[in-house]
Amino acid sequence: MQELLQGKNPCAIPEKGLHKELKRCKKCHDYSGVNVTMQVQCNDQNRSIRMDILDKDMFAIQPDTPPNTSWTMKLLETLDLALSPGVWDKPAFSVGAANAQPVPDVPLVKEIRLGHFDQLFGAEQGVSKIAEQTAHPSLPPSAEIVSMTPAAPISSKLPLYPPIAKAARIEGMVTASFVVNAGGTVKSVAIIDGPRMLHQAVADAIQAWTFPATPSASTGQAAIRFNLNCRNSTP
Numbered sequence: 001m002q003e004l005l006q007g008k009n010p011c012a013i014p015e016k017g018l019h020k021e022l023k024r025c026k027k028c029h030d031y032s033g034v035n036v037t038m039q040v041q042c043n044d045q046n047r048s049i050r051m052d053i054l055d056k057d058m059f060a061i062q063p064d065t066p067p068n069t070s071w072t073m074k075l076l077e078t079l080d081l082a083l084s085p086g087v088w089d090k091p092a093f094s095v096g097a098a099n100a101q102p103v104p105d106v107p108l109v110k111e112i113r114l115g116h117f118d119q120l121f122g123a124e125q126g127v128s129k130i131a132e133q134t135a136h137p138s139l140p141p142s143a144e145i146v147s148m149t150p151a152a153p154i155s156s157k158l159p160l161y162p163p164i165a166k167a168a169r170i171e172g173m174v175t176a177s178f179v180v181n182a183g184g185t186v187k188s189v190a191i192i193d194g195p196r197m198l199h200q201a202v203a204d205a206i207q208a209w210t211f212p213a214t215p216s217a218s219t220g221q222a223a224i225r226f227n228l229n230c231r232n233s234t235p
Contacts, residue, residue: 004078006071010049011042013068021066022052033057036072039119048119139229141166143201146173146223154184154212159205161226165197169230174202175223184211198226 034053039046051072057065058073065073111117115128141161148156165171174194179187189203202224211220 004075006074008071010038010040011047013049017068018049018051021069022050024066025054025056034076036076038072039117046119141171141226141228143224143226146225148222149220150218151211151220153209155208155210157205157208159198159201159224159226162197162201165195165201165226166228168197169228170195170197171226171228172198173223173225174198175221176202176206177219177221178206178209179217179219180211180214181217182214184213186211187217192221195226 033055036051036053038049038051040049041047051069053069053073054063057063057069109131112131113128118128143158143161145156145158172195175192176189176194177192178189181187186207186209189206191199191203194202205224206222211218
């Protein structure tokens with residue numbers, strides 16, 4: 001530990017010096033960097049030490065990095081070498097992915113879920129909530145046929161969820177009518193109602209449906225529900 005900390009006692013770092021380093025570049029055009037918070041026990045109290053590593057600290061020829069931030073960078077480099085290269089680029093949690101695996105219920109994860117580490121990142125980051133959600137990964141966005149009249153098609157491929165609708169968090173029910181010719185293929189589709197961003201996906205899907213052949217053309221109607229399957233989404 002003495003080697004890792006380079007002989008420096010984190011408890012001896014003055015708050016005034018930390019604050020000065022955090023405010024050193026208010027008007028700089030920094031587009032990336034690393035925000036680091038360390039939690040250490042000083043006497044009987046837990047102390048959170050915050051330092052911001054700017055992109056110029058990592059890439060500039062003469063970065064003029066202040067001492068405490070420079071010390072933090074060397075500490076992270078040492079950990080990075082010990083834990084394998086690129087460890088700082090790997091996400092701690094995967095949330096919402098279709099193949100996401102539940103996080104093991106180990107003591108550290110339990111403490112994160114209970115909020116014991118929220119002060120390291122700030123309550124607004126919701127780290128404990130993210131950890132809790134990983135225990136029950138969300139399903140991917142989906143579309144399903146809710147109703148179909150008068151007859152079910154032989155082939156009814158579900159519509160693809162439009163990427164722009166997912167990004168805009170649009171979900172809901174789309175109702176459409178369609179005309180089927182005697183051969184069983186869809187001749188035309190008309191959207192009756194539903195979120196506009198989902199109209200084209202429904203029309204494209206229904207256009208590819210096939211129905212049993214009949215003596216004459218017929219009409220039908222279908223209702224398709226799109227669901228983001230997010231815990232915070234509104235039905």
